[in-house]
Amino acid sequence: MPKYNPSKIETKWQKIWEKNSSVWQAKDFSKKKKFYTLFEFPYPSGEGLHMGHLRGQTATDIFARKKRLQGYNVLNPIGWDAFGLPTENYAIKNKIHPADATRKNIASMKAQEKMLGYFLDWPREINTTDPKYYKWTQWIFLQLFKHGLAYKKDIPINWCLSCKIGLANEEIIDGRCERCGGETTKKNVSQWLLRITKYADKLIEGLKDLDFPERVKTSQTSWIGRSNGADIDFSVKDTKHKIRVFTTRPDTLFGATFMVIAPEHDIILNLKKKISNFKSVEGYIKKAKTKSDLERTELTKIKTGIKLEGVRAINPVNNEEIPIFVADYVLSSYGTGAIMAVPAHDQRDFEFAKQFNLPVSTVIQPSELIACAFYKIKPKYLFNRKQLEPESELTEAARLSGKYKGDVYTGTGVLINSGDYNGKRSSDAAKEIVTDLEKKSAGKFAINYKLRDWIFSRQHYWGEPIPIVYCGKCSVVPVPENELPVLLPEVKNYEPTDTGESPLAKITDWVNTKCPKCNGPAKRETDTMPNWAGSSWYFLRYIDPGNDKELADKEKLKYWMPVDLYEGGMEHTTLHLLYSRFWNEFLYDIGVIPTSEPYKKRVPHGIILAHDSRKMSKSFGNIVSPDEMVKEYGADTTRTYAMFIGPFDQSIAWDKNGLKGVWRFLNKVWDNMSKPNGNDNLLEEEKQSLIIGVSKDIESFSMNTAIAKLMEFNNLLTQKNSISFEIKTIFLTLLYPFAPHISEELWQSLRNKKFLFESTWPKAEKDVKQKYNYVIQINGRKKFVIKDDFDLNEKDMIEKVLKIDKISKELKDGYKKAVFVKGKIVNFVI
């Protein structure tokens, strides 16, 4: 037997697999049970595959290979999420067409995928920039438009000064552009938005039955940020105007001593004549608008604002007159852009009140229940204490229970100074107050979300054109479905314009078109879609990638959906994962697809950091490429080490030295499998637990411990001079998902007729005699270990143990009691 030479055997097997790939490719409507594994399709970047791909895609490949051997009809596809800014920027810099750059990058990444030995359904490969693909992205947009979920609105958008592009809130990190890190500001632009907020409740509700990690669910839920409360109208004295506020605490309404509205609020202009200090108010607003979000959040401690002189609001619950302020701590984008300020029970309002010397009126007293919870006593007992010193006891308990923020009690309790509602509990009072206001048409129950509508316009070239036409007569007209796709035209210059318009706006013969309705002159929409669009439905297209009649055949969708396992990065939790769930739920609602939730199970992977524990990044110069590793050690070692390095869902620093350990392991496997066949069954117990352990670990993505178990078993084999054929085949099958090339090669050297990829996953035998490993303890400390396959009951076991010299010596004064756990321990308490 020659030495293990990965570079030789790996290309050999990759060719054989390719030739025989039909054996593995997913078959529509197969009678086998289907299993749809999905890995987030990569962005074809010039830098090639990075470590995140290596980790995620290797794990997915391992899982899929195991499922195939277990007899499933596995769909494990791949495609390219190819629209987006980096390619556009690269094209601008290097003066080539983004489509050419994309083609080039895909070719080299495809070679990398093959080099790593991933078995993927290449005939189903998709590319979001392919007109045959984005035809359907545009089609979905039209459906959203027809159902009123896509609309245009003039809104202040986040604007990146260096990319010259509008950004979604989600694309801004610490007030800076997510892509280039440049400064951002606000700019008023007419933008397309998708009404994702209409699906907010469904998106929360849908999570319930999904097999997602809890942290993914909670972060989606808190991102959507549903809060129940009420809208309450405050009228402005001596005018017809009303200011509506949203509050989650209607029970504190009597404590509202002033109002605050956002600088962007419309009412300010409406009240222009009444406001005696309008000039200075205008000055404040101007200043607030030029502040970037970064500045606005940096100054969280100091509240600024200005009083609207000459106008007062009326509290609908007690007709009290209160002053109105404009301040930028109130956001125009949440709720109604106005608040009732209750300084006694809200920390921000309290800070503002202190700054402007405004009255603070306490209306909530900490409930005795807080004191009970804190002192861990029953309410009955508290009443006795309450008679002694009720105020201080309650306040102290509330303070200690953490419901005090600074000097402000923000918890619930019992109402005081609240007219007819005095003595009622917060929750009851809130309901009654709103119900009473409803009768006067001054308020109603309301729900608000932190989630905003999805800004869907981009003023860039490299994206899907939005299929809309503007006609002087018919206004906004959707492009008829039979005219899709609206092709992205050729353009000389990809650079965005300074005016904020898309480069498409300059191509007049493309922009000028006929109105589909009246045939009159019309202009095309020149905005393109964000790069999240193509990825919001790609999992559906894999199911039927060639279909030009519909986005995918209904019967095929029915067979394959939902995705059984979706592997991807934690960073996509609140963006891609939420957007694609939204589109999927929408398509389900209009009857296009059969399942409301796209992903049954989500498994996120941790980031691989550089050896210095920083993120791998060009600017740090600490990027490691899979290419170098494959060159030095081969794909099998690279794959296996990427899994062995640590727990799959945790971030971990790359350590090149560790590769050696896996390399040594595979070399030892090579040597062991080359030993003569023996016929001993000495490893029966270990064999059983290996099969069970590796199968279970792959299923739960504990790839590192699965490999450790294989190593441990292999170390046992190293001590043998001969190994039975059965053990060899089982071991190779279990190793195969991790290191497929070496496993196939060794499998073939065993003169197996079929290929390993046509083989089946081993099952553990049920009726193997279990050996018991008893730990004998005294007071919970280990004293002795007995290993045997005896199967004794408690009494006999204790008797047996007491005969052991060492134990009987220690127990010569007797023992209080003995704890017996079958198969595990005997513990004597003395």
Place this chain on the structure above:
RNA sequence: GGGCGAGUGGUGGAAUGGUAUACACGUUGGACUUAAAAUCCAAUGGUCGCAAGACCAUGUGGGUUCGAAUCCCACCUCGCCCACCA
């Protein structure tokens, strides 16, 4: 400020109520070699001891239990995400 998670040898980590430190890296000693690399063998949490062995160790301090890295409470440290969300 809020939410989530984590803290175990020199290092990555294993063990989720029952033998703490599996597996691997590294280190030290030895074999092979002119030498090095590679490979193989042995040792490797700490303290005491010639040894058998004993005691101490899972961020800190308490608690629950026959028994705690694991469960509960408080504190400390680190990481990630969100953040003036009314």
